[in-house]
Amino acid sequence: MNTTNNIDSNIIVIGAGIGGLALALALHKVGVPCRVIESAPEIKPLGVGINLLPHAIAALDRLGVVQDLERRAVPTREVCFYTRHGQLVNKELRGRFAGYPLPQLSIHRADLHQVLLDAVRARLGADAVELGRRCTGVSQDTQSVSVHVQDADKNPLPAIRGSVAVACDGVHSVVRKQMHPVEAVPRYEGTTQYRGTTYWKPFLSGASMVYLGTQKTGKLVLYPVRNNVDPQGRQLLNWVVEIERPDEMLLRDWNRPASVEAFIDNFKNCRFDWLDIPAVMRAAESIYEYPMVDQDPLPFWSQGRVTLLGDAAHPMMPRGSNGAAQAIIDALTLADLLVTRDDPVSTLKVYEARRLEATGKVVLANREISPDAILRVVEERTGDKPFDKIEDVLSEQEFELWQARYRAVAGFDKTHVQAAAAEPR
Numbered sequence: 001m002n003t004t005n006n007i008d009s010n011i012i013v014i015g016a017g018i019g020g021l022a023l024a025l026a027l028h029k030v031g032v033p034c035r036v037i038e039s040a041p042e043i044k045p046l047g048v049g050i051n052l053l054p055h056a057i058a059a060l061d062r063l064g065v066v067q068d069l070e071r072r073a074v075p076t077r078e079v080c081f082y083t084r085h086g087q088l089v090n091k092e093l094r095g096r097f098a099g100y101p102l103p104q105l106s107i108h109r110a111d112l113h114q115v116l117l118d119a120v121r122a123r124l125g126a127d128a129v130e131l132g133r134r135c136t137g138v139s140q141d142t143q144s145v146s147v148h149v150q151d152a153d154k155n156p157l158p159a160i161r162g163s164v165a166v167a168c169d170g171v172h173s174v175v176r177k178q179m180h181p182v183e184a185v186p187r188y189e190g191t192t193q194y195r196g197t198t199y200w201k202p203f204l205s206g207a208s209m210v211y212l213g214t215q216k217t218g219k220l221v222l223y224p225v226r227n228n229v230d231p232q233g234r235q236l237l238n239w240v241v242e243i244e245r246p247d248e249m250l251l252r253d254w255n256r257p258a259s260v261e262a263f264i265d266n267f268k269n270c271r272f273d274w275l276d277i278p279a280v281m282r283a284a285e286s287i288y289e290y291p292m293v294d295q296d297p298l299p300f301w302s303q304g305r306v307t308l309l310g311d312a313a314h315p316m317m318p319r320g321s322n323g324a325a326q327a328i329i330d331a332l333t334l335a336d337l338l339v340t341r342d343d344p345v346s347t348l349k350v351y352e353a354r355r356l357e358a359t360g361k362v363v364l365a366n367r368e369i370s371p372d373a374i375l376r377v378v379e380e381r382t383g384d385k386p387f388d389k390i391e392d393v394l395s396e397q398e399f400e401l402w403q404a405r406y407r408a409v410a411g412f413d414k415t416h417v418q419a420a421a422a423e424p425r
């Protein structure tokens with residue numbers, strides 16, 4: 001891409017979350033300089049677990065960070081689907097265990113973030129991520145874009161000029177609000193999510209992900225994200241509860257603390273021979289709550305020299321393991337386009353054309369056909385009662401078709417991942 005002499009840096013990346021750091025690495029890999037600004041004055045180990053599906057791993061592999069991730073993560077072996085009575089509906093192998101060329105990884109968000117941050121600092125320079133720099137808006141002319149910035153005390157700083165600005169500033173993106181002043185109201189599903197982590201001994205295969213129950217009575221997603229955290233060989237378990245709370249739409253704050261009493265009653269009978277779930281919940285290190293909110297796909301997300309990426313572009317419900325995955329794939333797609341094309345304005349439109357519809361489908365799929373939504377079907381067919389034989393309720397073929405549909409929409413069907421894994425590093 002051409003540079004303009006008086007431009008401070010070529011690409012300005014706004015936000016050093018998962019998507020912004022992946023973009024910085026992807027741009028560096030193709031030789032495009034960038035400047036990364038982040039509003040937080042320091043990077044803290046925040047969040048709980050994230051499951052990285054093989055399509056995200058294919059993208060991260062191109063960024064050369066998968067070995068570092070594998071050292072910290074747990075390679076997901078299988079996903080098991082249970083009713084709230086503890087009856088197994090079905091299970092499927094995942095990642096390499098399912099014949100994919102790449103693993104599926106369960107990882108703490110803080111570990112994923114740290115691996116990306118370390119790689120950015122090692123490759124782009126120790127001060128490549130400028131902390132305590134909050135973007136307050138963008139302006140542009142035909143030659144350049146200016147990102148307006150405040151420091152951590154809200155003092156204005158000189159605007160940063162570049163040829164392109166990419167807003168990776170998360171669910172509350174200021175750039176998205178500027179681009180779409182009359183934005184659609186966030187859509188609340190009527191469900192609150194509680195997320196926690198607990199040190200516990202390995203359960204099932206030691207690398208199993210469990211979906212149990214439905215939002216109506218309390219749904220649980222559970223998987224280990226760190227191995228051997230102490231001499232007893234315990235793991236760090238990540239667990240997420242979703243419960244219908246139609247009258248309570250919380251603020252979208254990833255760090256809002258919650259109490260186990262808000263949901264523990266719903267799981268009091270979930271003491272199984274493979275895991276005592278209430279005991280795991282009570283032993284949590286910390287618990288957070290978050291509303292299940294998304295937004296209808298935007299009509300556009302590139303305007304002149306400015307575009308959106310990750311949650312800023314397509315806020316989706318944290319379900320189906322796709323928030324981080326889609327942000328990382330956005331980053332690779334955009335970097336590949338920026339290096340091969342000269343005109344930034346048309347390049348950002350091509351990026352939008354490649355990613356807006358694709359990610360919009362994932363946003364919508366997470367509402368209805370996420371992998372675990374099959375448990376709703378079982379609940380309806382059994383009247384929420386224990387079944388005698390699962391074959392009388394749901395066939396193997398129906399289960400597989402359901403899962404295949406989500407894999408295809410989200411882009412992690414085996415053929416797709418094999419093709420992505422075969423791309424030049």
Ligand SMILES: Cc1cc2nc3c(=O)[nH]c(=O)nc-3n(C[C@H](O)[C@H](O)[C@H](O)COP(=O)(O)OP(=O)(O)OC[C@H]3O[C@@H](n4cnc5c(N)ncnc54)[C@H](O)[C@@H]3O)c2cc1C
Pocket residue numbers: 014015016017018019020037038039040046047048049050109133134135136168169170171172173174195254255309310311312318323324325327
């Ligand atoms: C603190 C935190 C905890 C999270 N915990 C979880 C979790 O437990 N489970 C889960 O599934 N997802 C979690 N997420 C969301 C998850 O990281 C994203 O859904 C996904 O990875 C997509 O990444 P993203 O880069 O688009 O957004 P994010 O990872 O949210 O990154 C956005 C970044 O932009 C920065 N930023 C925001 N506004 C500005 C601004 N005006 N100027 C400059 N920088 C700005 C933010 O500080 C943040 O670093 C969390 C996000 C955050 C920020």
